[in-house]
Structures are given as structure tokens and as C-alpha cells.
Amino acid sequence: MKKITIIYILFLPIAVSISSCKKGFLDRTPTDRLSTAIFWQKESDADLALTGLYNYLYAPGGGYATSQFTIMSWDNFSDDAYGQYDYGGGTSALTGGITPQSGGFVYSYYANSYQAIAAINSFLANVGKVLTGDKLTQYKAEAYFLRGFYYEWLAQLYGNVPITLEDPFLIDFKSTQGKSSKAEVLKQVESDLDSAIAGLPDEPYTTGHAVKGTAQGYKLRTLLLEEKWAEAAALAKEIIDGGKFSLNPNYAGNFYKPDQNASPEIMFSVKYQLPNVQHQDVALAVHLQKWKGELGTQDLINEYEPGDPRKTMTFFFIGDTQAQGWPFTGDLAVATPGKDSWIDGYYAVKKWLTPGMVNPDYGALDDNDFVLLRYADVKLMYAEAQNEAVGPDAGVYQQVNEVRARPDVNMPPLPAGLSQAEMRERIRHERRVEFALEGLRYHDLRRWGIATEKLNGFVPNPLFPNIKTKYEDKYQFWPIPQTEIDRNQPDLEQNPGY
Numbered sequence: 474m475k476k477i478t479i480i481y482i483l484f485l486p487i488a489v490s491i492s493s494c495k496k497g498f499l500d501r502t503p504t505d506r507l508s509t510a511i512f513w514q515k516e517s518d519a520d521l522a523l524t525g526l527y528n529y530l531y532a533p534g535g536g537y538a539t540s541q542f543t544i545m546s547w548d549n550f551s552d553d554a555y556g557q558y559d560y561g562g563g564t565s566a567l568t569g570g571i572t573p574q575s576g577g578f579v580y581s582y583y584a585n586s587y588q589a590i591a592a593i594n595s596f597l598a599n600v601g602k603v604l605t606g607d608k609l610t611q612y613k614a615e616a617y618f619l620r621g622f623y624y625e626w627l628a629q630l631y632g633n634v635p636i637t638l639e640d641p642f643l644i645d646f647k648s649t650q651g652k653s654s655k656a657e658v659l660k661q662v663e664s665d666l667d668s669a670i671a672g673l674p675d676e677p678y679t680t681g682h683a684v685k686g687t688a689q690g691y692k693l694r695t696l697l698l699e700e701k702w703a704e705a706a707a708l709a710k711e712i713i714d715g716g717k718f719s720l721n722p723n724y725a726g727n728f729y730k731p732d733q734n735a736s737p738e739i740m741f742s743v744k745y746q747l748p749n750v751q752h753q754d755v756a757l758a759v760h761l762q763k764w765k766g767e768l769g770t771q772d773l774i775n776e777y778e779p780g781d782p783r784k785t786m787t788f789f790f791i792g793d794t795q796a797q798g799w800p801f802t803g804d805l806a807v808a809t810p811g812k813d814s815w816i817d818g819y820y821a822v823k824k825w826l827t828p829g830m831v832n833p834d835y836g837a838l839d840d841n842d843f844v845l846l847r848y849a850d851v852k853l854m855y856a857e858a859q860n861e862a863v864g865p866d867a868g869v870y871q872q873v874n875e876v877r878a879r880p881d882v883n884m885p886p887l888p889a890g891l892s893q894a895e896m897r898e899r900i901r902h903e904r905r906v907e908f909a910l911e912g913l914r915y916h917d918l919r920r921w922g923i924a925t926e927k928l929n930g931f932v933p934n935p936l937f938p939n940i941k942t943k944y945e946d947k948y949q950f951w952p953i954p955q956t957e958i959d960r961n962q963p964d965l966e967q968n969p970g971y
Contacts, residue, residue, distance in 0.1 A: 481829060511603045522596050523612055526619055527681065529589035530743045533753065534561060535581035538760050541755040542743045542843045544912030545767050545825065546578070551915040552942075554767040555819055556934045560760075563915075567928065567942035573759055573955035573971050580954045582630055586623040591641040593620045598640035614672025618683040618691070621665030625695055629916060634949035635961075636661050649961040655950075659699055666692040677717050677737065681744040686717050690740050690846045698920060702862035709855030713872075718848040722880040725786045729841045730826040738848040745840035747800050757841055758833035761822045762800055767910065768819035770937050776905050781884055787909050788820040798823060800830050816935035824910045849876050849907055857900050865896035883937070887940040919949060947971070 512518055532541040539546050539560045549556030549563025562577020571579055590887045593616050600612055627634045634656040637644075638886060653661075669688035678684050688711050697707035712718070719737045726732030727739060746754060753761070760766045769788050777784040785797070793799040793808035801813070810817040827839050852872040859867045877884040887899055904917055918924040928944035947970030958967055 495823060503645075513599045514564075516603050519600050519604050519608075519676075522600065522937045523615060526589070526593055526596060526616060529585065529592065531750075531753075532585040532588070533581065534559060535577045536562065538752075538754045538764075538766065539577075540743075540843075540920050541578075541581055541585050542845065543753060544843050544845065545822070545910045546760070547912030547915050548767055550578075551918060552770060552927055552931050552933075553909055553914045554769055554822075555816070556767055557814070557816060558764065558766050560766050565931075566887060566930075566948075567944065570943055570945065571948050571951060572877055573958065573967060575952070575954075579951055580956075583634075583954050583957065586627050587637075589623050590620055590637065590676065593623075594638060595640050595642060598643075610672045611674065614669045614688075615683055617665045618669035618673065618688045621662045621669060621688070621695075622691055624658055624665065624961055625691060625698075628655050628662060629698060629919075630951045631953055632658075634658055634953070635965065641772060649964040651961075651964040652966065656699075658697055662695050663692060666695065675715070675717065678740050678742075681742075683741060684717075686712055686715065687846065688742045690851055693851065693858075694830075697854060700861075702858045705858035706855055706862050709851055709858060710868075712851050713855065717752055718851070718874065719851075720849060720879050721964060724783060724879055725824070727844055728825045728908055730839070733842050733844070734831045739842075739846075740846050740848060740851070741844075741846040743843040745842055745843065746838040746891055747838055751838060751840065755835060756828050756837040756839040757825050757835060758827065758839055759835060759837055762826055762830075763814070763833045763835075763837075765814040765816075765821055766814060767822055769822060769909070770819065770933050772931070772933075773905070773909060776902065778884065778906075781906060782882055783906055783909075786824070786881075787822070787824045789823050790820065798826065800827060801832055803832075816934070817933040844911065847908075847911075849879075851901060852876055853907065855905055857897075860896050860900060864893045865891050869896060869900075873900060876903060876907060924949070925940040945970075 530542055533539075534541045534543055534546065536559065538558075543560065545554070545565060546556065546561030548554035549559070549561055550566055551563075559565055559577070562575060562579055562708065565575065566579070596616050597613060601609060604612060624636070633652040635650045636653045636658060637650065666688050669683065670685055670692065673685040673688055675682060675685040678687055689708060693708050695704055695711070696708060718740060721727050721736045721738040723732060727736050733739060733742070744750070773857070774784065774788065787801060789797070789808045791808060791810060794806060799806075799808050805813055808821065809815070810819070815821050825841055827841060830837070830839070853876060856869045856872040859866065874886040877886065890900060901917070901921070905914060909913070915924075918927050925944050927948050928942055931942045932938055932940065933942060934940065950968045952968055952971040953965065958965055
């Protein structure tokens with residue numbers, strides 16, 4: 474399969490030029506984009522357009538140093554991390570709350586997802602003009618996966634949102650549209666992912682293009698959102714039995730180059746490649762280690778069991794030096810809270826740091842991929858679904874214990890005889906420590922219906938016990954950005970409580 478060649482185009486804007494009612498300068502074909510008069514003429518147009526669809530994964534996240542899929546910034550919305558620079562808007566959300574005027578991820582995930590969906594719909598409507606046969610099937614399957622991927626994000630965050638499947642260039646631009654229910658949106662996600670599963674190659678994920686296992690993994694997440702436990706467990710077992718993925722014996726190697734390139738565990742990621750494709754504004758080592766844009770909470774540190782090496786593979790601790798991977802020298806050669814943006818009472822992040830990088834600062838370069846789906850997640854999703862469906866049987870124990878027994882983690886197996894409720898808590902614990910600083914905690918808390926319990930009144934820093942976070946039940950459905958409500962009046966109604 475051809476690897477993605479990253480070129481900075483956005484498929485939707487290049488696909489059409491809008492003419493003026495008056496002849497002259499405004500009627501000229503723009504020199505920086507392609508019009509429908511010359512596009513969809515040859516097979517290579519399909520390659521260009523498909524690359525454009527994947528390029529939406531690099532969309533901005535509504536703030537400095539944060540793209541839409543700078544996933545560790547999601548932890549700023551949870552009890553796992555504190556974002557001193559408000560990357561993603563998580564700190565604002567937990568202090569001032571979430572409103573229809575909120576920026577950061579609250580706005581960008583809605584706006585960017587629909588821009589991507591519009592481009593995907595146009596692609597699906599036109600790619601058959603230049604492709605046939607197996608290549609057409611695969612390209613359409615990739616587009617179906619991406620559409621399901623974005624609609625899943627919309628359903629997960631905003632709940633009730635509009636569903637649009639039409640070529641945007643065949644729709645009256647003045648038309649407006651109301652919302653569908655979350656259940657209807659998730660049904661559409663399942664349909665798109667089923668179409669993707671049917672047409673994608675059944676092979677490991679290596680090139681940046683979605684494969685069958687990628688689509689299966691995202692359908693599995695959808696089934697968990699719908700609490701279709703038995704169906705989810707069966708699908709997870711199908712992925713596991715398929716043998717296309719396995720746990721990386723090097724846990725930390727999932728998070729930096731070049732080890733990521735050979736990881737058998739990664740099932741989908743946002744690919745970066747120096748020198749052409751770099752992270753938003755600054756290197757991850759600057760964002761995380763120099764500026765310490767995310768800092769781990771004491772509550773998360775307390776979650777780790779004694780001896781769990783994932784703790785020291787994820788965070789730095791007082792007194793760490795180069796022997797522990799600390800990347801600074803000179804006056805900063807010993808890890809010390811209170812110095813160089815490290816706020817006392819929190820923990821500096823080690824995960825995502827390329828080993829051997831020294832003194833990262835503005836101008837440093839790295840191209841570590843943002844991992845959006847790992848095989849360990851599939852195994853723990855199987856355990857969760859199977860436990861909810863039938864209780865803690867041998868299969869549940871096996872999948873959790875295999876994650877814990879990864880060679881460089883090597884944690885002991887779970888004790889026998891756990892009840893369903895006890896196993897549920899063990900699985901939730903395992904997800905928290907396995908995926909720390911990978912952006913899953915906030916979504917897990919909302920999915921489990923315990924976000925208000927965990928986040929409202931949470932004390933991020935025990936040194937400041939009077940500073941507590943805010944979370945309301947209504948945040949289970951984020952508000953639709955007010956600009957979108959205004960554009961679609963009177964058909965698009967705001968979610969309740971805003």
C-alpha cells in the first residue's frame with residue numbers, strides 16, 4: 474500500500490471555485506487551489522484527495538502549541554493532569570466551566586470535524602469518476618472510516634448533532650439543518666465503520682492509512698458508548714484472534730520515534746515526519762518537558778500500585794538525572810520541582826520524550842506520532858465489555874493480566890475470585906495507569922457516568938486544598954458552539970442547560 478505523502482492541502486477548499494456575478498478579476502480560477510473544472514479527471518486526483526482527507530488530522534486545536542489531536546491535552550480536562558497554559562481549554566473548563574462561547578477543543582472538535590466530514594462526503598460522491606475495482610473499494614473504505622471516526626468524536630462530545638452525508642457542493646449553501654439524536658449519530662458511525670471494515674485490507678497498521686483492525690477498534694469504542702456489551706466483547710475477541718496486532722514488549726517505545734515505526738501495538742495514529750511535518754508550533758519535548766504544559770496530579774500518582782514501572786516511564790520525580798532520562802543539564806541537571814516551569818505539587822511528564830534529547834527548548838524538533846488507538850486498549854475494552862456482559866470469567870482475567878505482564882511492565886496478575894464490581898474497578902484502574910497522558914481518562918469518566926463525582930470539587934494540587942475544579946452534569950453533552958447555532962437558526966437548537 475502506498476504511504477501517505479503529507480502535503481499541506483485541504484481537500485474541501487481546493488475542490489471548487491466560486492464564481493462572481495460579475496466578469497473580471499473575481500472570475501479567475503485561483504492559482505492556489507483546484508477547481509471542479511480540472512479536478513476528478515485522472516486517477517492521481519484520487520490520491521491527492523485521499524491525502525487531503527488525512528490532512529484534517531493536523532487541524533488546529535484552537536490554541537497555541539495544540540493541534541486537534543494533541544491528545545495529552547485532553548488530560549487537562551480530567552483528574553490526571555493540570556494544564557498551566559490551558560492547552561486544549563481543559564483548565565478553563567475545570568475552573569470557569571464550559572459554555573457555547575468556549576474556545577479550545579470545545580469549539581475546534583465541532584468545527585474541524587464538520588469540515589472534514591464535508592470533504593469526505595465530496596470525496597465519496599466523486600471518487601468513482603476516476604477509480605474502479607479494488608482500488609475504488611479501498612479508497613472509499615478509508616473515507617468511510619474517517620467519516621465514522623469524526624462522527625464518533627461528535628457523538629462522544631456533543632451528543633445530539635446534525636448528520637450530513639451529501640456532497641456539500643450540491644447543497645444550497647443557505648440551507649440549515651437540525652440535530653439528530655446521539656443514538657442516531659452512533660448508528661451512522663456503526664454503518665460507516667461497517668463499510669470501512671468490509672473494504673479495508675486485513676493487515677497490520679504501518680503506513681498511516683487505516684486498516685481493517687483500525688476500523689474494528691473504533692467500532693469497538695462505539696459499541697462501548699452504546700453499552701452493547703456482548704457485541705463489543707465479540708468484536709474485541711475477533712480483533713484479538715485475528716493476530717494482526719500484539720503488545721509492544723517496550724511500553725515506552727509506543728510514544729517516540731523511531732521505535733513507534735516498528736511497534737506492533739499501534740492501530741491508528743497521527744503521523745509526523747521531519748522535516749516537513751512537525752508538531753503544532755513547537756516540539757513535544759518543548760511543550761511537555763521544557764514548558765511543562767501538562768503536569769501529572771498527585772491523585773494520578775497515587776493510583777499506581779507499588780512497583781508499577783509505568784509510573785516512572787510516564788513521569789519524572791524529584792532527584793531524577795540523565796540516568797533516569799532527565800533531559801536537562803547544567804543548573805537544571807537534577808529534576809527539581811519549583812524550577813523551570815515545574816509547579817510544586819505536580820509531576821513533570823516523561824512519556825512522549827524521545828530518549829537522548831538534551832536541553833529541549835524553542836527550536837527543538839521531534840516527530841513523535843500521536844497514538845490514537847493501541848492494542849492494549851482493545852484488550853482492556855474486551856475485558857470491560859465481557860465483564861459487564863457475563864462477569865469476570867477467565868477471558869477477562871487473561872486480557873487484563875496480559876497487559877500487566879508486558880515484559881517491561883511485569884506486574885503481578887490480578888487476584889482470583891474478584892466479583893463483577895471489583896473487576897470493574899480493577900479494569901478502570903488499569904485503564905488509568907496504562908493510558909495516562911494519552912487523552913482517554915476524561916472520555917472514560919464521562920462514558921462511565923462518574924465524571925461529576927470525580928471532577929466536581931476535585932483538588933488538583935494538595936498544596937492548595939482550597940482550589941477545586943468544576944464539573945456539571947450538563948457537560949455530558951457539550952454545548953454546540955454559538956457560532957454554529959447562529960448560522961443555522963432556527964433549525965439547530967442548543968443542547969440542554971446552556
